[in-house]
Amino acid sequence: MANLPQQLIEHPLTHHLIVDIGPGIRRLVATNQGPMTGPGTNTYIIGTEQLAVIDPGPLDAAHVQTLMGAGNICWVVVTHTHPDHSPNAKALADVTGAQLLGMPGPDDGHQDESFAPDVVLVDGYQLTTAEFTLQAVHTPGHVANHFCFWHERSGFMFTGDHVMQGATVVIVPPSGDMKDYIASVEKLAQFPIVALAPGHGHLMAKAQEYLAALVAHRLxxxxxxxxxxxxxxxxxxxxxxxxxxxxxxxxxxxxxxxxxxxxxxxxxxxxxxxxxxxxxxxxxxxxxxxxxxxxxxxxxxx
Structure with a gap:
């Protein structure tokens, strides 16, 4: 809801089209556009040989088919289990044989109950391949099981719903926690981020300035x-x-x-x-x- 200053790195937010947004990083926008999701949920594809897919979005067979055309999907990674981010994860893992990574959600009636990860993430977990490393950064606040993912090679921080372009995140107790949220934003600020890659909207540059403004706005x-x-x-x-x-x-x-x-x-x-x-x-x-x-x-x- 806040109008915070943002410097955007704009690439097409086009449905049904995989777009290059950085070296070895692509994005496909899900077709769940709306007031709370903007253009739709961003699905990120990391790598060129063995791929990791972040947040396949809501259940959508066409989205799965487009993702399968990206290459050899070996890992499906979920930032959190709200229904606009994770229901497609199981469907994608089932058809590709990919390993599913994330943390089960709290029992609050607002989570994707189908989500059952092969690997339950903890803070600092690293998915390491010959091409890249994704580091899991536990960022509770929006919801208790929320993770961001640090891609050191590009300097991208994939933020799910922890940081969004164009709006501040709604915190809904009891699974959401404002005290944890502010601490998690400050935690992200410790990384040398080149760009924030949110779950909705464009990439955001000048990450440190934006994160500081976000904390200041909340306070x-x-x-x-x-x-x-x-x-x-x-x-x-x-x-x-x-x-x-x-x-x-x-x-x-x-x-x-x-x-x-x-x-x-x-x-x-x-x-x-x-x-x-x-x-x-x-x-x-x-x-x-x-x-x-x-x-x-x-x-x-x-």
Whole structure:
């Protein structure tokens, strides 16, 4: 939802057409375009002899057929198990005999339950071939089982939904976690990234500047949430707090923004800076939130 400065490296985002985007790196865009997916999910093809495919997208036989024309697919790698990224992984692995790599998703009702990896990824795992190495970088936040993949030879970081072109990522608790998300963005900033290769949209240059701006944006939103809570000291529901904390966002997006607001509030609660006055429950929108007493007293003294 944020309009952060971005320097794009543009190649055609064309359906049914595999496009070269870097040495030994190609991209095929899935046909699931929409408000939350942009042009569609980016499927990346790494290598020329033995191929690794990242995020084959939603179940789509035509997408599988196009990918099979790319060459000898030996590995299918999944950033996370949301239904716009992983359902095609099993189908592609079944027809190619490729090894399936990723982490099973949390049981939150929003995951691809068909996903069963041959290799369960851990942070730092390396898929090493004669041509390239892909390093798995665990980046929880958008969802707990999210991984990015570092391709040192090109300097590309494949970011799935951790970093997207054109929009900030919605964080949906309980599988999403704002505290983890910010820490994971800062983790990516430790790599000498030439370009971010997101799950949706164009490649993004000036990665360090963008990642710093992304963290600053999240923390600025957090400060705005706290300011709104300070100005109205009685406990507020998400419905009451969202238009105050997101008054710079179109009202049609407030229902989506409420999820990220919830994630911010959980982060503040973990840090002892906010409290909720209702037993935790899946009806998250009925919880009432306010600043912790210690924070109010500190601000008053200041």
């Amino acid at each position: 600025a939103r957090e400060a705005k949430i706290m300011s709104a809570m300070e100005n109205i000291p009685q406990p507020l529901t998400l419905a009451e707090l969202t238009p105050l904390a997101y008054d710079d966002v179109d009202g049609s997006l407030h229902a989506i923004a409420a999820y990220s607001l919830w994630a911010h509030l959980i982060k503040l609660e973990k840090e002892g800076r906010a409290v909720q006055h209702k037993e935790k429950h899946w009806l998250f929108d009925q919880a009432h939130w306010q600043l912790a007493e210690s924070v109010v007293k500190f601000d008053t003294k200041a």
